[in-house]
Amino acid sequence: MDGKYGLERHSADILVVGGGIAGLSAAVSIKETAPELDVLIVEKQTSGYSGKANKGGGVLQHFDLGRISPETFVEYHANAIGCFLGDQELMAKYVSMNNIMFDKLVQWGARLPKRPDGSYAVIPTGPMTGIIGVDLDITLKVRQTAEKLGVRILDKIAVIDLLTAEGAAAGAVGFGLLDGKCHIFSSKAVILATGSQNYRIGPMWSSGRGDGIAMAYRAGAEMRNAEFGNFAQLVKIRSHEEVVYGENYMYNKNGVHITKNFRTSPEPDINSNAIAEWYRQISADLGPITLKQEQASGGGLSGLWDRPYGQTFWRLNQESADAVDTDMEVCPMLIGEQSPVRVGHDMMTTVPGLYAIGDVSYCGSAAPGAVPAPPGRNRGSGILNAVFAALMCAPSAAERAKSGKAAEPDEKQAADLIARMYAPLLRDSGCPAKDVIRLVQKAVGPMEQSVYMSAHRIETALRYVEKAKELAGTMKAEDFHGLLSCHEAQAMVLSAEMQFKAARLRKESRGWFLREDYPDTDNKNWLKWIIVKNQGGEMTLRTEDVPYEKWPVKPKI
């Protein structure tokens, strides 16, 4: 098993895969409650810099809990966003912990803006919510806190598969991105904090490549709400810069305000109906679609508070985009945000001892219901969902690590997984990873296949996925960078397959999920979750009734 690149073995009480804001928050929380535990974070790039928390808008969702109760927000969310697929109890917990999470982040080194009276500087975004800005060094600050508490961190190691013993998580295997060395990890619990699936399309979102989804799936964990992995956003057609809230100001070539065709009352964020309207207009030769420049603000929140990193970051992005954008013509771009790893309220997956937190399990947790991962029509929820999931998982993972015994690694299982891991490198010839990724992108990219769906168009997408799947078995990596790309491509194929197979099954429209051939929400037949599971190498799908009877806000049937 030593192979040609060398072998290093590691053991820890708890292994955290992924050093973004979720993984770091979990590691810190565990050390706060159980300092004696040995916690190891393994990150494929550099922890503190990787992930999405330091590349996005840098905003935290705020609830004024003196004015609204968690139940009030849950009622609004169930009707307007989650559309009764959401776990209302978990959403209520998320809201009720809002102020605690701000205090935690400050305690962990994040700098949140305050007003002269000492209160957080909140900018209202709606009747129930607001946002607080945070600088883009937030992840790095939490890494520094983690290191102070004794968390061990290994960077530039790509974890590829999970080890199990008697059906429970027992560690992982991976390779060094710089030297190719094989790494075997043994632990009493494993926490996946590896982000969502974004298919390498939107530049800012490109760190989500579905590694953890694929690992959990291969290890036998159930997936839930995989069909809600199709978030899309309007972008300017030259710079591909996203125009947040641009859907409010869409005009066709005749100067008609087409937003009125799909939006009759104020909504919290972009809806898939905006994407469908764009598609219908272009199909009817009524394009191009442009935004009224004077109305569309395009983000523009920096400058409202002092964010040295964020301001430099956005200035560089904006200057570069401004150099090519000559008008406000827009087109949708798939973002993805598939996050289907099924977890309970303690963030444990259906594999004992395997936890999944942050963007890898947002939809899988069922908290958000019928909507893709953060932002999930709920701006500012991305970072806070990661922190929330970390806080929910820490006591359970710590308890398991304290009471459990480390299982002896299954050498045969490890050897098989390691052989699979290096296969693209050792193959004599084959196609590059990008050939596979290109096919997956042909499936998920077009809006009429992934967002405004129909049975025929889902089948078209699945044909591309099948081709990609065949080709994926022949990928050839030239070096370790290429080897990682091959495994990411494999993960993209898996994500796309479960997304379209689940979409084919859901014969209705609900929340973000939109089918042209089934335009109505069907509460009689489809108050159900679709569960995807790997059974002996076959992707199986089944439905499960949503237990809405036990939650306060009931759907109309």
Next chain:
Amino acid sequence: MIDTRHKIQFDSASCVGCKLCYKACFVDVIRWDEEKKKPVFKYVEDCEHCFYCASVCRKGCIKVLPDYGSERLLQTFDRYL
């Protein structure tokens, strides 16, 4: 994004070898030459033009030049391929 033609300009003379650009790159475009204490822009075709490397460089050594025309919108209409 895949198959892009983005470019990165680097002012080696001003670089102080702080390694922050290497750490900031979340897609493994930038490697580090331990001997010369300088970044190596090894996989530029995978650059996502997040500008994070340029944002953290205190000496302003890095300029990311996106070739937006090499990025795909992936729609089925000729105008937005």
